[in-house]
Amino acid sequence: MENVMTEAELQEMECVYAKPGTLTATRFHYCPGCGHSVVHRLIMEVVEELGITEQTIGVAPVGCSVFAYNYMDVDMQEAAHGRASAVATGIKRVLPDRYVFSYQGDGDLAAIGTAETIHTCNRGENILIVFINNAIYGMTGGQMAPTTLLGMKTTTTPTGRSVETSGFPLKITEIVATLPGTAYVTRQSVHVPNAVRQLKKALTKGFQYQKENKGTCFIEVVSNCPSGWKMTPVQSNEWLVQNMFPMFPPGDIKVPK
Amino acid sequence: MSEIKIMKGNEALAEAAIRAGCQGYFGYPITPQSEVLEYLADQGRVRGMIVLQAESEVASINMVYGAAGAGARVMTSSSSPGISLMQEGLSYIACAELPCLVVNVNRGGPGLGTIQPSQGDYFQATKGGGHGDYRLLVLAPSSVQEMAEFVYLAFDLADKYRNPVMILADGALGQMMEKVQFPEYDPAAHRVAKPWATTGKLPGRRANIITSLHIQPEKMEQINLRLQEKYRLMAQREVRFESVQTDDAEIVVVAYGLVARIAHKAVELARESGVRAGLLRPITLFPFPYEPIARLCGHASSMLVVEMNSGQMVEDVRLGVEGRVPVKFHGRMGGIIPSPEEIADILHAMAGSAVTHHEEVS
Numbered sequence: 001m002e003n004v005m006t007e008a009e010l011q012e013m014e015c016v017y018a019k020p021g022t023l024t025a026t027r028f029h030y031c032p033g034c035g036h037s038v039v040h041r042l043i044m045e046v047v048e049e050l051g052i053t054e055q056t057i058g059v060a061p062v063g064c065s066v067f068a069y070n071y072m073d074v075d076m077q078e079a080a081h082g083r084a085s086a087v088a089t090g091i092k093r094v095l096p097d098r099y100v101f102s103y104q105g106d107g108d109l110a111a112i113g114t115a116e117t118i119h120t121c122n123r124g125e126n127i128l129i130v131f132i133n134n135a136i137y138g139m140t141g142g143q144m145a146p147t148t149l150l151g152m153k154t155t156t157t158p159t160g161r162s163v164e165t166s167g168f169p170l171k172i173t174e175i176v177a178t179l180p181g182t183a184y185v186t187r188q189s190v191h192v193p194n195a196v197r198q199l200k201k202a203l204t205k206g207f208q209y210q211k212e213n214k215g216t217c218f219i220e221v222v223s224n225c226p227s228g229w230k231m232t233p234v235q236s237n238e239w240l241v242q243n244m245f246p247m248f249p250p251g252d253i254k255v256p257k
Numbered sequence: 258m259s260e261i262k263i264m265k266g267n268e269a270l271a272e273a274a275i276r277a278g279c280q281g282y283f284g285y286p287i288t289p290q291s292e293v294l295e296y297l298a299d300q301g302r303v304r305g306m307i308v309l310q311a312e313s314e315v316a317s318i319n320m321v322y323g324a325a326g327a328g329a330r331v332m333t334s335s336s337s338p339g340i341s342l343m344q345e346g347l348s349y350i351a352c353a354e355l356p357c358l359v360v361n362v363n364r365g366g367p368g369l370g371t372i373q374p375s376q377g378d379y380f381q382a383t384k385g386g387g388h389g390d391y392r393l394l395v396l397a398p399s400s401v402q403e404m405a406e407f408v409y410l411a412f413d414l415a416d417k418y419r420n421p422v423m424i425l426a427d428g429a430l431g432q433m434m435e436k437v438q439f440p441e442y443d444p445a446a447h448r449v450a451k452p453w454a455t456t457g458k459l460p461g462r463r464a465n466i467i468t469s470l471h472i473q474p475e476k477m478e479q480i481n482l483r484l485q486e487k488y489r490l491m492a493q494r495e496v497r498f499e500s501v502q503t504d505d506a507e508i509v510v511v512a513y514g515l516v517a518r519i520a521h522k523a524v525e526l527a528r529e530s531g532v533r534a535g536l537l538r539p540i541t542l543f544p545f546p547y548e549p550i551a552r553l554c555g556h557a558s559s560m561l562v563v564e565m566n567s568g569q570m571v572e573d574v575r576l577g578v579e580g581r582v583p584v585k586f587h588g589r590m591g592g593i594i595p596s597p598e599e600i601a602d603i604l605h606a607m608a609g610s611a612v613t614h615h616e617e618v619s
Contacts, residue, residue, distance in 0.1 A: 083346070
């Protein structure tokens with residue numbers, strides 16, 4: 001057992017990473033390779049680093065991340081499907097000095113909750129909306145999402161999404177960027193370490209702009225669904241770069257003046 | 258009490274909400290209750306209330322969810338089609354046990370229906386309305402004065418039981434002008450601690466979670482049992498009703514809201530011509546006054562239920578009566594308000610018929 005370090009040796013090692021205190025001890029239920037866990041962790045890291053744990057209130061959606069509050073150790077509300085930004089609006093309006101964020105998937109934010117999303121952004125509610133786009137309904141078993149790519153197979157587009165029956169992938173992030181109420185609109189990803197670092201910077205900005213009452217901050221995370229896409233985690237991240245990015249290119253779409 | 262004012266029912270209700278310390282209103286315009294939003298957008302905002310015209314009733318009720326979950330005293334109001342849109346949110350609010358006030362100024366349905374008064378939403382209001390087993394505590398005003406008074410009561414009951422409370426009015430009560438006096442009420446004295454609210458996780462306490470999701474069936478059953486126990490307590494403690502000349506009544510009219518006022522006049526007309534009629538007016542529609550109605554079966558030989566619908570509350574009256582006396586029903590629909598004379602005519606006909614007459618004419 002020569003690989004085992006002594007206690008003294010451990011003490012001498014520099015701690016370069018620790019789980020943030022804002023994450024609970026509960027193990028993530030997400031599938032191997034899923035982006036949700038990384039985004040959860042990043043949000044909670046940012047909240048801890050900004051020192052706003054006691055002022056932060058999150059809103060969880062319906063979808064795979066319905067149990068986000070089991071992992072994020074801050075006060076949270078669970079919203080009905082699609083209504084997270086309306087719930088976040090209600091919280092923020094009565095507690096304007098708190099940091100409020102919603103965490104929503106593509107079905108929640110861009111299908112059933114489109115009206116709430118558009119109008120929350122149009123009112124310029126001072127909240128942060130984190131939008132996970134993996135182009136599929138993961139929790140219900142892999143059905144078509146509003147962001148499902150043309151030709152992409154899901155359980156409800158078994159021969160691939162066609163324009164004739166299902167229309168086009170919805171680029172809601174570009175839509176909300178046109179609204180004067182949004183202050184910061186960006187599209188990020190978590191498929192490689194550098195992207196993870198970039199997203200963390202974006203999340204930090206999202207909370208900082210909220211402090212400055214700049215308006216709605218909207219961060220799309222192009223993510224994966226290895227189970228729904230029926231790929232290994234590595235394959236899914238490669239597929240994401242080759243297929244998702246052409247339709248949903250990463251980068252800032254709108255930054256505050 | 259304040260000085261006497263002449264106000265519309267909707268405006269009196271809105272004024273009472275401000276005086277009751279309502280911190281937030283989230284709503285969407287719909288006839289015949291838009292004056293609530295309009296009054297609050299003016300007077301409410303001036304006096305410090307958060308008033309938001311939402312993009313829909315769906316958004317409104319979910320803003321109420323968020324704000325109530327954050328510990329604020331909040332409300333919404335709408336009329337029948339808009340209340341239908343809120344049913345999803347109300348189910349979540351009931352399960353998450355969030356105190357709030359929802360006002361339904363009932364108009365005629367089904368569908369887009371009419372903007373005239375109706376009581377067609379009785380089932381929806383009192384039996385749950387949305388999915389799952391839950392109840393709202395439902396108050397039925399019958400005057401502009403009660404449109405105001407019940408707001409204070411509704412907020413206090415909502416806080417007491419951590420339950421959504423509905424004021425079920427109708428288009429006439431919302432639109433008509435009457436005198437109203439606002440009671441003395443100090444919101445600070447009625448404020449309750451809400452240690453469960455999501456206001457930010459302070460050191461030394463666990464994170465507060467507002468949710469209606471309990472995926473383990475054993476846990477979900479416990480939640481349901483707790484809710485049912487709460488509704489049982491409401492039934493034990495909160496039944497409210499008004500009796501008019503029921504002590505010697507042979508025929509008891511049961512009616513709520515606007516119709517109770519009309520029935521009151523019909524009872525007077527019947528008494529003038531020698532028919533011993535009385536009125537029982539349920540004030541809480543949930544919990545329903547089953548026992549007071551049952552007690553009347555001791556001396557009343559029949560009952561008449563009058564509603565502005567096809568016969569909804571009459572089912573609860575029959576549950577209270579349990580077949581001991583015949584229960585006749587008279588209903589008007591589509592926004593038609595029954596007149597005192599048409600009700601008095603029925604009372605005369607009932608008094609003239611044999612008391613053993615068990616056939617129900619409707």
